[in-house]
Each structure stands twice: as structure tokens, then as C-alpha cells.
Amino acid sequence: MKDIPVKVIRSPRRRKTVSARMSNGELLIYLPARMSRREEREWVERMKKRMAAKRGRAPRTDESLMKRAEELNKKYFEGKLKIGSISFSDRQRRWHGSCSTLTGDIRISSRLKEMPHWVLDYVIVHELAHLIHGGHSKEFWRLVNRYPYAERARGFLIARDMEDWDGA
Ligand SMILES: [Zn+2]
Secondary structure, three states: OOOOOEEEEEEOOOOOOOEEEEEOOEEEEEEEOOOOHHHHHHHHHHHHHHHHHHHOOOOOOHHHHHHHHHHHHHHHHOOOOOOOEEEEEOOOOOOOEEEOOOOOEEEEEHHHHHOOHHHHHHHHHHHHHHOOOOOOOHHHHHHHOOOOOHHHHHHHHHHOOOOOOEOO
């Protein structure tokens, strides 16, 4: 396995959270500013392994996304939803996803490609639920919470400093 180039970024804003993402073929690892050098080395190794394992998996394509969305539609929405289209987008900077209730077109941030499948599923379910409810109402969350990992996925995304769900 080719070694992944790593760039460590220390942030005084971070206290405990560590995160990593790929950017232009480089693995960016965000660490709390106060972390020791020894801890840094450990985290770099851990994140490199994690990223290498992810890269070994099947790529996440728009086609696989549609398949997944249809499965989740069946499982949590009795297959009633009309999904216009669903694809990954690099243009979703702040948001995980977006959904047009008019056309049923869903866009999922490309960053989700690198996240665990249960987090990606959560974002898909979230956007699917917007096909029924435009805003974040009680009824909306009741739908989303049918997905058993909803709470866990929200925690995961908050820990990654990605607190904005979408434009809805
Ligand atoms: Zn939303």
C-alpha cells in the first residue's frame, strides 16, 4: 500500500476531537493544539490506517447512492417516496445534503464518501424525510428517528464540526 501523504493541523479551538479528511490526495489530520508529540504520532498512524482501510472499499458512486436511497426508501418510508435524482456534489461546502421538494432531487456532500456508511445513510434518510416535510418540524424528526443510528450519526457529525444539516 502506497503511503498517504499527511499534513497535521493543530487547532487551539479543538479540545479533544481529532478528525481527518482527504484533500487533493493528502490526508489532513486535525488535532487539538495541546496534544503531545507522542499522541500526535499515535493519531497519525491510526488515521492513516483508517483511511487506507476505507480506500480499499468499493467506491461510492452516484449509482450506488441511488441504490442505497431506494433501499432506505423501502425500509423507512414504505417505498412511497419519489426520488427524482440523487448524487454526490463537491459544491456542498457547509451542508451535508440538500433536497428539492419540488423535483425530488437530492445532493449529498462528497465529504460523506469518506464517512462511515451509517453516517451516510443517516444523511440520506434526513434528505428523504424532507421530501415529506420541508422544514425541521417535530413530524420531520419523528420520521428521521425511525433510522436507528440517527442520534449516533448526529453526534458523529457534530464532533466533526459539521453542525449544519442542510438548507432546510
Ligand atoms: Zn434538514
